[in-house]
Amino acid sequence: ITCLVMYLFAEFDDAANLLAANPDATTISIDEPVEIPKNQHSRLQEPGREEDDELLGTDDSDKTELLAGQKKSAPFWTFEYYQTFFDVDTYQVLDRIKGSVFPVPGKNFVRLYIRSNPDLYGPFWICATLVFTIAVSGNLSNFFIHLGKPTYHYVPEFRKVSIAATTIYAYAWLVPLALWGFLMWRNSKVMNIVSYSFLEIVCVYGYSLFIYIPTAILWIIPQKVVRWVLVVFSLCLSGSVLVMTFWPAVRDDNRRIAVATVATILLLHALLAVGCLAYFFDAPELDIPAPIIPAHNGTTVITKSH
Amino acid sequence: FPGLADVSISQDIPVEGEITVPVGSHSPDEDYSTLDEPVKDTIMRDLKAVGKKFVHVMYPRKSSALLRDWDLWGPLVLCVSLALMLQGGSADSKDDGGPQFAEVFVIIWFGAVVITLNSKLLGGTISFFQSLCVLGYCVLPLTVAMLVCRLVLLVGAGTVSFIIRLIVVGAMFGWSTLASTAFLADSQPPNRKALVVYPIFLFYFVISWMILTFTPQ
Numbered sequence: 001i002t003c004l005v006m007y008l009f010a011e012f013d014d015a016a017n018l019l020a021a022n023p024d025a026t027t028i029s030i031d032e033p034v035e036i037p038k039n040q041h042s043r044l045q046e047p048g049r050e051e052d053d054e055l056l057g058t059d060d061s062d063k064t065e066l067l068a069g070q071k072k073s074a075p076f077w078t079f080e081y082y083q084t085f086f087d088v089d090t091y092q093v094l095d096r097i098k099g100s101v102f103p104v105p106g107k108n109f110v111r112l113y114i115r116s117n118p119d120l121y122g123p124f125w126i127c128a129t130l131v132f133t134i135a136v137s138g139n140l141s142n143f144f145i146h147l148g149k150p151t152y153h154y155v156p157e158f159r160k161v162s163i164a165a166t167t168i169y170a171y172a173w174l175v176p177l178a179l180w181g182f183l184m185w186r187n188s189k190v191m192n193i194v195s196y197s198f199l200e201i202v203c204v205y206g207y208s209l210f211i212y213i214p215t216a217i218l219w220i221i222p223q224k225v226v227r228w229v230l231v232v233f234s235l236c237l238s239g240s241v242l243v244m245t246f247w248p249a250v251r252d253d254n255r256r257i258a259v260a261t262v263a264t265i266l267l268l269h270a271l272l273a274v275g276c277l278a279y280f281f282d283a284p285e286l287d288i289p290a291p292i293i294p295a296h297n298g299t300t301v302i303t304k305s306h
Numbered sequence: 307f308p309g310l311a312d313v314s315i316s317q318d319i320p321v322e323g324e325i326t327v328p329v330g331s332h333s334p335d336e337d338y339s340t341l342d343e344p345v346k347d348t349i350m351r352d353l354k355a356v357g358k359k360f361v362h363v364m365y366p367r368k369s370s371a372l373l374r375d376w377d378l379w380g381p382l383v384l385c386v387s388l389a390l391m392l393q394g395g396s397a398d399s400k401d402d403g404g405p406q407f408a409e410v411f412v413i414i415w416f417g418a419v420v421i422t423l424n425s426k427l428l429g430g431t432i433s434f435f436q437s438l439c440v441l442g443y444c445v446l447p448l449t450v451a452m453l454v455c456r457l458v459l460l461v462g463a464g465t466v467s468f469i470i471r472l473i474v475v476g477a478m479f480g481w482s483t484l485a486s487t488a489f490l491a492d493s494q495p496p497n498r499k500a501l502v503v504y505p506i507f508l509f510y511f512v513i514s515w516m517i518l519t520f521t522p523q
Contacts, residue, residue: 079426086427089497121428125505132512139519156519158405 100207118199123206138280222284381442432493444486451478
C-alpha cells in the first residue's frame with residue numbers, strides 16, 4: 001500500500017511540474033476549478049488584440065511567451081543555457097538577414113522572424129564581419145586614393161581594427177541595453193501591448209547592422225557622392241526596420257516621448273555610419289597637391305586639405 | 307545466512323573470470339611508464355606526432371589521427387613563427403603599422419577559441435581541444451605563404467611581386483579553409499554546417515589579410 005501511495009505522490013509531482021510550466025493549459029481536475037475561468041478570460045481578450053495581429057505577426061502571443069519561458073529553463077551557469085541562444089539553422093539566419101535588409105511594410109521583424117527564438121549567432125558574427133570589413137575596406141580605399149603619390153608609403157593601419165571592434169560591439173550591445181532599460185521604465189508608467197526582451201532587442205540591432213557590410217565594401221569607390229548616397233540608402237533600409245520594430249512599443253506613450261525615442265534610434269544608427277565613414281575612409285578627390293612639411297622630429301608629415 | 311538459502315544461480319548465466327598471481331617483478335620491456343626512457347625518445351615521439359599531423363594537414367583527407375590525439379605543440383610553433391615573421395613591418399608611427407606580436411598571437415588563439423565555442427554552442431560534437439588543435443594546425447599553409455612572401459619581398463616590392471604574393475596567399479588561404487573544413491565538418495549537425503564554416507572562413511581571411519599587407523621596412 002505504501003508503494004501505491006508513493007506512486008500517486010510521484011504522479012502529483014509530475015502534474016504539478018507540468019502545471020507550473022504551463023499555467024494556461026486546460027487541465028481537467030476535480031480540485032482546481034479556477035483554471036477554467038482563466039482560460040475564458042484569455043479567450044475574451046483575443047478579439048481586442050486582432051488589430052495588432054498584423055504587427056504582432058501571430059495571434060497567440062500568450063503561447064509564444066510561455067514557450068519562451070519554457071525554453072530557457074537551464075540554470076545560467078550551465079553550458080546548455082547558452083546553447084539555447086544558438087538554436088538556429090542556416091536557413092533561419094539567412095531569413096533573418098533578408099528580413100533586416102528588405103523591410104516588409106506593416107510587419108514586425110521581431111514577431112515575424114524571431115518569434116521568441118532570439119539568437120546570438122547573428123549579432124555576434126555580423127558585428128565581427130563588419131569590424132573586419134570596415135578595417136579592410138578603409139585600408140584598401142586609402143591605398144587606392146593615395147596610390148599615385150610619390151611620397152605615399154602603404155601602411156596596414158592595423159591599429160584601426162581594435163578601434164572598429166570597440167565601436168561596433170559597443171553600439172551593438174550598449175545601445176540595446178539603454179533602449180531596453182528605457183522601454184522597461186516607460187512600461188512601468190504606461191501599459192504597452194508590445195514589450196521586447198533584452199535579447200530580442202540585441203537581435204534586431206545585430207541583424208540591422210548587416211546592411212553596412214556591403215555598404216562598407218562599396219565605400220571603396222572613391223567618390224564622395226557615391227559614398228553619401230550609399231549612407232542614405234542603407235540608413236533608409238535598416239532604419240525602417242528599426243522604426244517598424246520599435247514604433248509599436250512606444251506609440252501608446254506620450255506622443256512626444258514616442259517620437260523622440262524613434263528619432264534617437266535613427267540618429268544613433270546614422271551616427272555610426274557617418275562616424276565609420278569619416279574615420280576609416282580618407283576623403284577622396286584631393287584637388288591641391290599636398291605640401292610636405294618636415295616635422296620637428298624628423299618624420300615627414302603630409303597635410304591633407306579636405 | 308538463512309535468507310540466502312534459496313538463492314541459486316541460474317544455469318544460463320556463465321560465471322567466468324581470471325585469477326592471476328603476480329610472479330616476480332615486471333621486466334623492463336613490459337613497463338608502460340615512460341619515466342625511465344631516455345629524453346631523446348620522449349622528444350622524438352612528440353616530434354613524430356607533430357610531424358605526422360603536419361603531413362595530414364598538407365594532404366587533407368578524412369582521418370581521425372588529427373582528431374583523436376590532439377596536441378597543441380604544433381599550433382604554438384606555427385603561431386609563434388607566424389607572429390615573428392610578421393614583425394619588422396614598416397610604420398611611420400607606432401599606430402599605423404602592421405600587427406604587433408601580441409596582436410597576432412591574440413587574434414589566432416582568441417579567434418580559435420571563439421570559433422570552437424561557436425561550433426560547440428551550435429551543437430557540434432567535437433571536443434574543445436580537438437577543435438583548437440585542428441584550427442591551429444591548419445594555419446600551416448598560411449605560415450608557408452608568409453615564408454614565401456618574405457622571400458619574394460627580398461627580391462623586389464613592385465607590382466609583379468604583389469601579384470605573386472596575392473596568388474600564393476590566396477591559394478594557401480583556400481587550402482587552409484578546405485583542410486580545416488574537411489576535418490571539422492563531420493562533427494556538426496547537417497543543417498548548420500554553413501553557420502560553422504563561415505567563421506572559419508573569416509578567421510583565415512583575417513590571417514591572410516595580415517600576411518598580404520605585410521610591407522617590409
